[in-house]
Amino acid sequence: EPEVTQTPSHQVTQMGQEVILRCVPISNHLYFYWYRQILGQKVEFLVSFYNNEISEKSEIFDDQFSVERPDGSNFTLKIRSTKLEDSAMYFCASDRGQMDSNQPQHFGDGTRLSIL
């Protein structure tokens, strides 16, 4: 079964540095997402992406964050000037949107981001 793949599995970064989290969504999916989960807390929506532009973003997704689909397969989340509170699991997900009700959202294994 096709999977969403994420790299790296664990990223350790000094506060103030930039990080790029990478995702390869399922190949025939059209919508791409980033979520985060701070340890012990809810999974939180960050951003959705469709047709090479942001579809919707949450309050969390401020100017520090950006997303990009640099080629036909990768989907990236960039966090500039990282802060301690950015430490979390970051999950990428993809789906075919409302047009295909039999293809709900599937999540990658996540990237654990640790800011020191």
Add this chain to the structure above:
Amino acid sequence: QKEVEQNSGPLSVPEGAIASLNCTYSDRGSQSFFWYRQYSGKSPELIMFIYSNGDKEDGRFTAQLNKASQYVSLLIRDSQPSDSATYLCAVNYSQGAQKLVFGQGTRLTINP
């Protein structure tokens, strides 16, 4: 503010019994409803999804949706120790892109 509420548990169920997990949501405009299972340190794994009022069965799992009461539940029959995990209820409030709003999850323990 769109909310999804779950009892955080822990919910303890003997092996072989039925586990019942519940979720309420705040917005009547919600489109679709999902149950994910999450093992500690792992990503959410889709268990069931439901769009219409009523019951939907898949193996040992049954999802139940009542839009009038803004209530969705998950029943797990013949519970197994491997079912021990946190169960996340997620609600999609959006058209097009499926922006999921998650509950805090219910921690389920199946006792052998």
